[in-house]
Amino acid sequence: MSTKPVFFNEMYDGDAIRPAYAKVTKWFDDLGAETLALKKAEAEALFRRIGITFAVYGEGGSTERLIPFDLMPRVFTRSEWDRLERGVKQRSRALNAFLWDVYHRGEIVRSGRIPAELVYRNEAYEPAVVGINPALNIYSHIVGTDLVRTGPDEFYVLEDNCRTPSGVSYMLENREIMMRMCPELFRSARIAPVDSYPDLLRRTLHEVAPAKCEGEPTAVILTPGAFNSAYYEHSFLADQMGIDLVEGRDLFVDGDFVHMRTTRGPQRVDVIYRRIDDAFLDPLCFRPDSMLGVPGLMNVYRSGGVQICSAPGAGVADDKAIYTYVPDMVRFYLGEEPILKNVPTWRCGEADSFKYVMDHLPELVVKEVHGSGGYGMLVGPASTKAQIAEFAELIKKNPSNYIAQPTLALSTSPTFVDSGLAPRHVDLRPFCLVGKEVRLTPGGLTRVAMKEGSLVVNSSQGGGVKDTWIVAD
Structure with missing residues (x-):
């Protein structure tokens, strides 16, 4: 692996390993290639057994695939x-x-x-939400902020x-x-835990229960x-929080409230x-x-009989x-200066920006305003002339x-590939919970572009994931 990459390398400072990566690097070096390969296979077997998959589209329909998991963690x-925590909370x-x-x-x-x-x-924008007063004036209760790094402090x-x-x-x-793979590292390194997230999420959901709620709130997912691509996550979180996972047909409206069908009879949902x-x-x-929703749900929401997280129209x-x-x-x-910066952005609907974008398409990343999952976008430097011309017409x-x-020159994080340890581009999605307090679990989801040189990290397009460690300085 080159020690002087074009992109900021989060593991190396010149030829030296950054202090945050010292312990984990030594541990992996001590393992040796053979043991490392066994651990990698064991981790993949665990993912398969648990059923952690994601739908990958564009290859003759949708395909459920095992999400590539990288054993080398990303370390902050x-x-x-x-600093990131302050910035994400401010933004939320x-x-x-x-x-x-x-x-x-x-x-x-x-x-x-x-x-x-x-x-x-x-x-x-949902006109049906105009004038509704959700609990605590909160509309977005779970905010996922996608961050990229371009330098030591950028x-x-x-x-x-x-x-x-x-x-x-x-x-x-x-x-x-x-x-499971490296318990000794967790015993010796001061790595911030993330396992409190389900409890914090449940607490947040309870904090925004409507004023009409009587006693302990009942929350459901x-x-x-x-058949939804993220169904594993829905069932996982319901299990972790100890709440019911429901479909629209499991709920019904009766008067000013929403109820859940159970074997014990209707149960009110808050x-x-x-x-x-x-x-x-x-x-x-x-x-x-x-056929997925609940007839009359919005009337109950409007009258304050139920809280929807996150709110329609968010x-x-x-x-x-x-x-x-x-x-x-x-x-x-807030009357504050932003802690985190936006990426400079041209809005193509504005005449001057449109002209600039059309003149510089091979250099730019262009995205649909409502696109997600890495779809509906053009990465100019990685596209052919024909692809650029086709996107220009759109x-x-x-x-x-x-x-x-x-x-952007996205930072790279060391990643295990077939040839060994190699730099791959990454981003980070911390999950911010907004209730009576604004809470952020230390870490988040690091997504990694498994293909060499690729800037697209989305799981739906074949990207992988890795653990994110927050360690003491």
Whole structure:
């Protein structure tokens, strides 16, 4: 592995191993190649036995695959993490203040800081939510903030996920498997634990129970069903929190409340952690052909009889065009300077930005405003002339549907591949919980692009995962 890479190498400082990686590197070196291969095979067998898969699309339909798991953890020092934690919490507070505002008076729009059409004509904006007062004024209760690193002290936010961010089960399973593979490291190194996340999530859900709740709140996870690509996570979290996993057909509305069908008779439900899209939540309010939701759910939500986490309409805050205004939200609502920086972004719907993007497509990363999972995007430097030309036509047809960003020099983390230890590009998704308090589990999900040179880390496109360690400086 080159010790002087083009990209920032999180393990090496010149020829020297960074102190944070010293213990884990020595442990792996002491294992030897043969033992390491056995441990890698054991970890893969555990993933297969547990059933940790993800749907990979675009190869003749959808295919359930084992998520590649890398034994080499990604390591941050506590001081590095403290800054990230402050920045993610700050951003989560600002995003929730924005959501409250745009579904009420819209002060940030009135002030001219954000164009009205970006908010009120946004396909993720839900008029049915206008004027609703969710508990504690919180709309996005689980915020997944995608971060990338470009240097020792340089971190950028790629995007915010305010609806139903996935991946936390992989964070927890990664840690479980690493503790099995190298228990002696966890005994000797001061690695911050992540196993409190399910308890913190349950506490957050209980904290936002509606005022009409009587006694201990009853929370459930609403899933689209076993065929959803993230179903493993839905069932995993329900099991870890000790709450019921339900489908729409398991719930019904009676008067001002939602009830769950059980073998003991109907049970009132106070909080629904929904893992289905807005459009399918309530066929009486959104898509009438939805078989996944609960008829009448929005009426109960509107009257304060149930809390939906995260709220319908929360997606207007994680739109990739709205993303460009999050630093302004921090200043407007919190009166603070943003701790974390946005990636410089061109909105193709603006004439000057459109011209720049069209003139520099081979150098840029272009994304659909509402795209996710690594789909609907162009990585200019990694694309052919034909692919660039084809994408240019898509942008011309609907410029407002695209944003563009420079191709960042994403940091690399050491990763075990067939040839041994090699640098691969990574990002990080910490999971921020917003209730009476704003809480962040130390670490998060590190996603790794398993293909050499690839910048696409998404599991849905073949990316892998690795454990994320926060260690004492």
